[in-house]
Amino acid sequence: MYFLQQPKKTKVVLLACGSFNPITNMHLRMFELARDHLEDTGQYEVVQGILSPVGDGYEKKGLIEASHRGEMAKLAAESSSWIGVDTWESRQANWLETVKVLRHHRQELLSREPDTDVVGTAKAGRKRKRMDASNEPRLMLLCGADMLDSFGVPGLWKPEDIEEIVSSYGLVCITRGGSDPEAFIQGSDLLWPHRHNIHVVREWVANDVSATHIRRALRRGHSVRYLLPDPVYIQERRLYTTESEQRNPGVVLAPLQKHAGRHE
Numbered sequence: 690m691y692f693l694q695q696p697k698k699t700k701v702v703l704l705a706c707g708s709f710n711p712i713t714n715m716h717l718r719m720f721e722l723a724r725d726h727l728e729d730t731g732q733y734e735v736v737q738g739i740l741s742p743v744g745d746g747y748e749k750k751g752l753i754e755a756s757h758r759g760e761m762a763k764l765a766a767e768s769s770s771w772i773g774v775d776t777w778e779s780r781q782a783n784w785l786e787t788v789k790v791l792r793h794h795r796q797e798l799l800s801r802e803p804d805t806d807v808v809g810t811a812k813a814g815r816k817r818k819r820m821d822a823s824n825e826p827r828l829m830l831l832c833g834a835d836m837l838d839s840f841g842v843p844g845l846w847k848p849e850d851i852e853e854i855v856s857s858y859g860l861v862c863i864t865r866g867g868s869d870p871e872a873f874i875q876g877s878d879l880l881w882p883h884r885h886n887i888h889v890v891r892e893w894v895a896n897d898v899s900a901t902h903i904r905r906a907l908r909r910g911h912s913v914r915y916l917l918p919d920p921v922y923i924q925e926r927r928l929y930t931t932e933s934e935q936r937n938p939g940v941v942l943a944p945l946q947k948h949a950g951r952h953e
């Protein structure tokens with residue numbers, strides 16, 4: 690009797706870059722949606738999710754210190770067994786293009802010491818062994834549809850960076866009100882050749898919670914409970930009140946004008 694061998698699943702690590710100012714329930718939900726979608730194809734096993742808050746060098750209007758954003762993200766991720774926060778990006782002195790953040794994390798994955806690959810006896814001690822490229826998990830960028838749309842903003846992303854992201858890494862994009870990722874890919878000569886590397890995940894439960902809405906509610910003294918994982922950290926430090934917004938008064942990086950519709 691012959692049994693068909695199950696093809697080996699590709700292990701995937703999802704990386705989400707963004708302000709997370711502050712982290713919302715939807716930021717965490719993106720990971721769950723992406724994992725279900727990829728694993729439903731039968732081809733992938735999602736093994737890790739990484740939240741990478743952008744550094745202070747991003748200087749976006751209303752962006753509070755990376756230390757606070759990172760801490761809130763860490764507290765939020767405590768509820769997950771597979772999503773974590775990596776502050777490497779936010780600890781860099783200057784803002785970094787997303788492709789550089791991806792390169793860094795791929796390098797980290799390559800030099801990671803997986804338990805299964807540890808060789809040597811107790812006497813010899815643990816011996817470091819580099820993971821070979823064949824069992825290296827694949828790193829993919831996770832984003833919402835507005836971030837995909839931003840690829841089309843002239844001068845915002847370098848075309849060669851976009852090309853590298855979609856060809857060498859791959860993209861998982863969660864739909865978001867007001868964006869049509871399929872139409873965007875269809876209309877882009879840069880993305881179309883790499884369409885098989887771009888996974889569009891439809892979020893059927895319309896959920897357009899955004900950090901902008903949360904910051905606005907906080908400025909007005911309104912409740913943000915159930916929109917984000919832990920409002921206590923914010924309340925105790927009086928973050929996102931009018932006074933705390935003075936850190937980057939009026940600063941909107943030229944590239945960020947893409948957000949003009951959603952940001953005050």
Ligand SMILES: Nc1ncnc2c1ncn2[C@@H]1O[C@H](COP(=O)(O)OP(=O)(O)OP(=O)(O)O)[C@@H](O)[C@H]1O
Binds near residue numbers: 709719831863865896
């Ligand atoms: N409601 C949502 N649906 C789908 N994707 C989302 C949603 N909220 C955030 N994202 C995605 O999460 C990532 C990080 O987003 P970001 O930190 O900019 O959050 P945001 O809520 O859009 O913030 P802001 O309102 O300050 O622009 C981006 O890829 C963004 O597209």
Ligand SMILES: O=C(O)c1ccc[n+]([C@@H]2O[C@H](COP(=O)([O-])O)[C@@H](O)[C@H]2O)c1
Binds near residue numbers: 706708743836845846
């Ligand atoms: O790499 C780029 O050229 C690039 C251009 C614009 C934005 N990004 C990244 O996209 C993310 C956008 O986050 P946000 O909160 O401004 O929507 C953030 O992580 C930025 O570093 C990256």
